[in-house]
Amino acid sequence: MSEYIQNLNPTQRDAAVNYQGASLIIAGAGSGKTRVLTCRIAYMLSQGVQAHTVLALTFTNKAAKEMRERIATLVPGGMSRSLWMGTFHSVFARILRAESDKLGYPSSFTIYDSADAKNLVKLAIKELNLSDETYKPNVVAARISKAKNNLVTPQAYEANSSLQAEDREQRIPQFLDIYKLYARKCRENGAMDFDDLLLNTNILMRDFPEVLTKYQNQFRYILVDEYQDTNFAQYVIIRRLGELHGNVCVVGDDAQSIYSFRGAKIENILRFQQDFPGAKLFKLEQNYRSTQTIVNAANCVIEKNQRQIRKKSFSAADEGDPIRVIKAYTDKEESALLASDIYTTVRTRGVQYSDVAVLYRTNAQSRALEEALRSRNIPYKIYGGMSFYQRKEIKDMLAYVRLVVNPRDDEALRRIINTPARGIGDVTIGRIAGAAAANGLSMWEAVSTLDPAAIGLAGAAGGKVAQFAKIIGELSEMRSTTEAYTLGLEIATRSGLIGTYKMQQTPESISALENIEELLNSIRVYTEEQERMAADTATEEESAPQALVQIDEWLQNVALLTDMDNENPEERNKVTLMTVHSAKGLEFEYVYVAGLEENLFPSMMSMGTPEGLEEERRLFYVALTRAKRAAVLSFAESRFKWGEMTFGRPSRFLSEIDPQYLDLQFELGDSRDSDEEANSAPRYGRPAGPSRYGRPGTGSSQGYGQGGYGKRAGAPDTGGYGQGAPGHYGRSGSSDNSGGGFPRRTDPPAPGARFRSLNARGAAQSSPATGALASKFSAIGTERPAVRPTAPPAGYPPRPIGGATSASPHVTGATNGSDPPGASSSQGSGEMAVGTRVEHAKFGVGEIVAIEEWTSDVKLTVDFGAAGRKVLLKKFAKLQIL
DNA sequence: CGGACGAGGATTTTT
């Protein structure tokens, strides 16, 4: 038996080797879950299971990528590449694209993220002449999402009188109309939102039995990671696909189910053995991550939950230090104490900053921590806040790409028709929309085919629209003949985005440029990867004269990516700041959990129901079990919340830990004298209890939850509508320029607020590869000398390093040896001119028909005769001069 | 049409 199996403990081994039939693997925190999963798949492959018959689903791209990489080291050759491994969304998007005709979608359908979806909801509300006071876009979007996650289509909704009764009760009687219109718009736009990917997969499998059968037959083995986080739609997909062969293996930990607010159903895992009778149960209970103290303390807490699969996690590691509890008078002091504690820890315990994480319940808490760390010169990085893909400039760029790829995408057109500002206002847009509707066209079709005068676009407006139409028209034409990266650059410039930001010269605009450039860089990396992979398979099979890597492909890929997928090589050795949610699945030597106060952690919003409280408890369990060597818990007696001082008591979770595991230098107040709060006071706006910590005379926070947000406690099966991060993403920057005392070399002067986004994005922006381009975009003054060392492109040409394949298409610049833009001239040593005959790896021999300077490179138009005329970037195309 | 100012709103967020 292979070595990797030998190295597993007996339970792990059982779980890995028994791959026939249904299995439920309960994997406690730190129990080697990923290891088991990868070994199991590797083992299956070694037993002759065909890779393409294995479907392995995860929740994050990162998890999928890691797993695939690990499997690749365990099995021969490119075997792992044929596995169907990915997130639910990406795998089923792939299937939906293949089967899109059956559902009446184009195979290149756009994927709307939550912000796009919200915009569309707004539009639908407006179009129905409803007030967005009554119909709050966030609430409506959340309800639509919830319906979809529960497989309730608009038709089903219409047939369901109790749902509609609920709407009436909640004073949104016309919700169904919005839902219908929204769905229709999605369809007309050729777009699916995240939830549609799952819903439509279900519809596909429900309405096209032959399709279902096809995939049932193909996927003889199904594995699901983090099963406790599946929602109903995902659950039904698994059941359907798995019922033929019954080889369904789910892995998860009910104690770490923390996403119910997004529709995750802990029941799925609790019920698995009923769903798949005869399922084998494996409990991985040995924790390899943490000290005994930490594991035991975490057990104390989770024991208080009623609904769970009982297990007894244990650690064979050292007993370790007791968990310290730190009390502070204010949040500011708390942050300062933590910062200095971190400082001493790093100094005295011989650890790196990167071994330390500070976790908190809400993003708002990060600010104070940031300040404290900064004033002590402790490097840190923040996760959360606005992600790269949510930034305006990125969304704008993506919208251009989307429109070029999918001309039906009205949502994209609306976003960019006046971005950057070109004088096209609401009136004009309204006219276009009207004309489009009247003629049964998409807005782009209307703009590009109808006579401007005929749709009431007289004079100036008409001209401006025509200009816009020309840009998009030309870009669309280039789409099929131009490589993704080249087209990306074209889009960035011709749209005017780069030009506008370049002119502004504000810290924001510089950062925006860098972000755009980073996006372009990712296109380049993706394009290269694809070409390399195509080249690899071409040698194995036969050289298929592949079409060039089009931007379509990249777009489809990028739509499902998040920040977490971009690893940041330069973010080394920094303290990590993140919410507990984001920390799931990670581990650190030293973990600080801040803000352990009643109403914060556990959150006030969740404390109303037993289920809510249990989830908070699981969340705390997750937080604690991230720590390998030591955990420190802290709370503050008073805290600024929304500009007001509030007073709190220590979290009940602190007192749920057996004191023997704690290092407590003071009396822990009883946090559970919560009776007074149960019967007094409405849900929101409880006056700060005059506990022994409370200072008198501070009625705090009056009502900030607005009505209609939280559901009423008794409502039947309506749990937790409180979704949709209400416009909280953006932190696109305030102004105060503190000149960036923080040690990051290439940061633009970093104002406190925008620090988050920049850092969250990561240092990739400042990697050498991207820095060059950045300076091109930004203006005189920051520009670098044109001469750069012409390092030979490392990762290119031919040989991919070893078996280390498939780094995500999104590895940021510097990492995988992609050549810096400046290195271009090294490639073809210059002698290209119009008329030069060249050879391309894929298109064969051709002749250069045009040459044009392009930012840091040269753009070539090459006529390949039979293969057609292509626009290529010189540094990129690897042309051989003949 | 687009910038400036004030009101309102603010858990958590794998895709």
Add this chain to the structure above:
DNA sequence: TCCTCGTCCG
């Protein structure tokens, strides 16, 4: 606090 969005004027 501090960010986003909507309204009002130039």
